Structures are given as structure tokens and as C-alpha cells.
Amino acid sequence: MYPINRADDPDVWSRLVDSDDAIVTQVDDGKLDEDGTGTFPTSSSSALAVMDAMLGLLDVHHGTDVLEIGTGTGYNAALIAERAAPGHVTTIEMDEKIARHARTVLARTGLPVTVVTGDGALGYAENAPYERVICTASALRVPYAWVEQTRPGGKIVLPLVAGFDECQAFACLTVGDDGTARGRCHGSTGFMRLRNQRNDRALWRVYSPESAAYYDEEPDGVQITTTQIYHPEPFADFETGFAFGARLPDWVTGLRADGIMLLSHYASGSWATIVPGTDVHKVYHQGPRHLWDELEATYRWWIGTGQPDHTRFGLIVTPEGQTFWLDTPDQVISSVQQPAA
Template sequence: MSLNSQRGRRASDELARSLLEAGALTPDWTETFRAVPRSLFLPDLVWAHDMATGRSVSVSRSDDPTGWERTAYANVPLVTQWDDGAHTGSEPGTVPTSSASMPSVVAAMLRDLDVSEGMRVLEVGTGTGWNAGLLAHRLGSGNVVSVEIDEAVADQARGALLRAGLHPETVHGDGGDGWPEGAPYDRVIVTAGVRALPPRWLEQSRPGGVILAPWGTHYSDQDALVRLTVREDGSASGPFVRMVEFMKLRDQSLDWNRFREHVPEFPGDADVSSATVALTDLGDRYEPARFVMGLCVPDCAHVINRPDGRTARAWFFDLTSRSWAAAVFRSGEREATVYQSGPRRLWDEVEAALRWWVGRGEPSHTRFGLTVTAEGQRVWLDDPADSWAV
């Protein structure tokens, strides 16, 4: 074994140990994580992403091999492609379009997938190929199909899998279509955020099978991992497990340019009022309030701008009309100034949703669940029979 291989094996062992101690990795996956090192699946140039600041810093294997290897085994997400591959250079691009998820997220999702020997698995979103490699090592390459929409990303993953001695079926195609040639599947694992669960995933799953997917609304970039069990009638239902955040399926990602004409000038002819709601009441990145707002205020996109250290502006845009709202929060002021324009009173809906959430005891995301049928998808709180469309 070469010196580099020895270092890689030690780093892989250390990563598996730390994930096991943290509870993200279960003992049945430990040997697989040790045997299938993350570094085999990473390109020579990656961007380590800081979840707290949102900054991405490049790490080059040729310029800094020690730093690159340390980054490869760190519990951080790594951007591996910007701008659908159009980006060049070492500086971050505009929009990250492919990545290697945090090892703790990968391990926890495989734990929640709950696979056993002989199961067939469909993975939607191959990315680097590491997740497909882990599944292939555990279940056998012949039981794993992985679909990737970006041809260059799929080719790179296929090459990495071959170098690792693993041969799952790696398909260049739209993951929303699944892969009927390999169906039926016992498990479907999705590594991209979805806003509407494609019916083909249900159609290609066995009754009793599990679909594990990051799901959310266009209200924010938030996703909540949902674990759906497929029923005999072809529907599926299950609870939200925890908050995550993934790059979205390409045909379900939100194009913010669509709102450019909503506010030709600010505040224009908007109605003006005030509110005692605090900015913190709207919820931070992974807080349940923000997720619940997305459930209760449908067809709405929300973003917060902070032009300076003393002012924050929360925007709300209707996805189906030109209605919009903005709440301006100024440091030291008890009330926010609210602007609303268009037939839909979006801020009124947000305030009503907050009152509903508080009145229900501020339930966390784990008390909510999702049911998907041929007619659409419905969210429920505590009881699947008490649901509403989203």
C-alpha cells in the first residue's frame, strides 16, 4: 500500500469513527464508510462551503495536497460544480450546481433509508458518485441504479466508481423520471431538493418501499427530509425527519428573475401599515417557523435582504400573480413598516400563519408529514387524515 493510500485509509477510518460517535453513522455502515473513501470521488478542485457564512473557499489538490486531503475528510459540504459547468477558474461561480454533501448528512440519510441485503435502490442525483458507491459496496453493484441529469457530472462519477472497483448502473437522465428499466425498487433516495414529488418515483417503488427525499416549498431554500412509505394503492405517506438543505431538482428550482417586474419601484402604490412582528419571529435558516410559513402560505417565495447593519427587509412574492409584500425592520424600532401590493395580502397571510403556529403550540417540523397520491400532495400535522394541499 502506498503512503498516500495509507493516509487515505487512516483519514477514512477517522471519519467513520467520528460519524459513529456522533450517531450519524450506524454500526452496519461502518465498514462500508471505511472501505469507500470520500476522496476517491472528489475532483482536484473543490470549494469548501461554510454553512454559517455562506462563503465557499477553493482548495486545490495540486497546489495544496495536504489541505485538499484534510478538506476531503472534513464534515463540510463541498461545491464541485458552478453554473451548470460553465464556470472556470478557482474563484467561486455564481450558482453552485453540484456538490458533495456533508459526510454526516450522507451517513444519516443512509441510516434513515434502512436498507438490508437483497434490496434494490434507485438514487436520484449521482453527484460525485460517493453515495452510489457506498450503496453498491453495501448491497452489491447490481442492486443500485443512480441517475444524474448533468452528463459531465455523470461521466466523472462513473469514472470514480470504476476506480473504486464499484459498478452500479449510472444513468445520464432526468432523475424526476426515475429509471423504469431497473424497477421495482425497495428504496428510493433523493439527493436533490424537491417541491413536488414526481409520480414516477411512486410508480417504480414496491408496495412497502421507502422514498427518502428532501422536500420543501418555494417559500425558502429549506428542505425537510421526508420518509414516505409506499402503499398498495400507489400512494405514499410519512413524516418529516429533520431539516436539511439541498440543491434543487433543476426543473423545480426557483428562478428569482420571475419577480423582477413585481416591484417596478418601491414602494410605489403599495398599502402601508405597521406590525409588531419581529424579524426573528419569521424564523432563521433551519428553524421550524420558516418551514411552517411555507406550508401555511402557499405559492409564496420569501427572502430577506440586509442592505446595512441596521435595516432588514423581508420580501414576499406571489408565484401566481403580481402581488407582493415587504416588511422593513429597523434596529431599535419596535414596529416594522409593512408594504402590500396586489390582490393577495401576503403579509396578512404570514401574520395569520404565525398566529396559527403559536396557537398550536409551535409544533416542530417532526410533527408534520406528507401524503402523496395521484391527485397531488398534502401536508398534515400529527394525523395524516387532517391534511391540506400545498
């Protein structure tokens, strides 16, 4: 990626700003190469249609107090504040430079917005409780702080990562009197991850025909088995990937261009690498969980439940953890604990 400077390319800059497309506004957390280029997008201004969809789910009215996680340019916060006034909007941004810029441009609007520099996963208790919380970065888990800081009956809207191949859908949750948040998934999307949820760690080893270990037994406990089944569907289709991710939380996965499938579950120290063949496929795996067996079981579950799309999934967030369910809350398909404080 290369930067576009307003002073150097005013016409290109204006076309981008006036377009309906998403615009990357920072890469590599601001740590650019010497020539100003970068690789990994770390902040952006969402497409207008995406902002509109999220604000529709958020359902902000006059006088609503709102917390936004992920300030970015401040444009979305301004849209919220226009709808919420005379309610107050608090927006929190982890990157100090981005927050400083947003604070400056929002001050010019005169809208009731407080820009805070800090970790959005912690919310902002000083201005709580809120009637609405919106996150403009994707999350693997809904931080319970957001639930704690939302009034009963209030809403939380965020892009939720089901975990498999970065498939994301909007989650719209309502906070109850019992301190839980419940809701369903709506619409596919794609957002950059919350910074404190970006540290996915993979354990797998990559085997290829050029690797000697591709043919030989491993000496350190790696098991080698074979299968006649190969399931690339979760990597090729959003609905399949979201369903698999909801049932297999906390996995890190990948599919290489040569078809080699990579599965990893860091908490249990388990991984699997599947190398496709013509009729028989090699499975290398290690750890207490046999991830390939779990993937096969999930494929059978997916077929048996009618290949559910993302709208059939819902979520419950409690002080103890996060639970995915299918169709109704009593059909729990996976649970994960809240991270330790």
C-alpha cells in the first residue's frame, strides 16, 4: 500500500474521500517503511453503506448516550452524535495519534462527542452507563465490560468474528436486567480486529512435497494418519466458514494456495496440517485435541442441521463467558470463558 497525500494529489484524495468505498487511513499501526508504504491495514473509514447498516442496528434516538469503540477518523462518531443530540457520545481510540486527529476535527463540528485515548475493550466507565455501545472493529469475543457499562434494555452492535477464516457478521445484542447480553447475527461484513484481540498464535507445521518430513515419521510425537475426506468448504464460502467458526471457537486456520489446510488451537497446544493427495490425504497432527477429527464432525453437524446461514446463529454474553447457539438459546453449540482480568 502507498500513501495518498492531500497536498500532492488533491484530486485523487478528494475522489477517495467523496466515494462510498472504505478508505484505509493507517497501516502497520503507523510504523511505515522509509518510503511511506506499508502492508497491514490497521485503521480505516468504513464504506458509507456499512456505517448506515450498523447505525440502523444501533437504533440511536435523540437524547441517547452512546459509547463507540474505535474512533478512527471521527466521521462515524459525528454521524452518531447528530442522531443522539442532545444525548452524549463517547468514542475511544487506542492509537494516540489517531485519537488526537479525531479530537481536533470533531471539536470543529461542535457536536457533543468526547474522544478518549485508551483500550476500547475496557469500555469507558467514567461516562457509563450507556444506552448504546457500537464497536467499529471486529471481535472474537465481546468484552464483558461493554455489557456492564450498558443500561438494561440497551444495545451492543459489533462485527463478530466466528473464528474460522475471519468470517464476520454483525451481532446485535440487548442487555438484560440479569447482567447478560443476548442477540442474533445479521449481515456479513469485514472489519479490522480489535488490537488486543489480534494476537492469534498458530502452532502448525507446514508440510509440502519439498519437505523431507512430508514422507517420514516425525520423532517428536507428531502423528501421521490418512483420510479420504477433504473439506475446503469453510475457506471458500462465507456461510460455511461462519458456521464452522461458531462451533469451533478460538481456532486459527488457514488454507494455502496449494490446498494444504492448517488448523491450530493454541489453548490446548493442538494443531493439524492436512496435505491433499489424489484419493488419500495425509494428516499430520499433535496435541490432546484431534483437530481434523473435530473438523470432520463439524462437517457432519453442518450437513445435519441444514447447512445453516449466519442468521440462524445467536450469542449470549455473561460474566463467565460467551456462548454461541443455533436457532434457539437452548441449542448451545460452543462456549468460551471470559479472559482472565
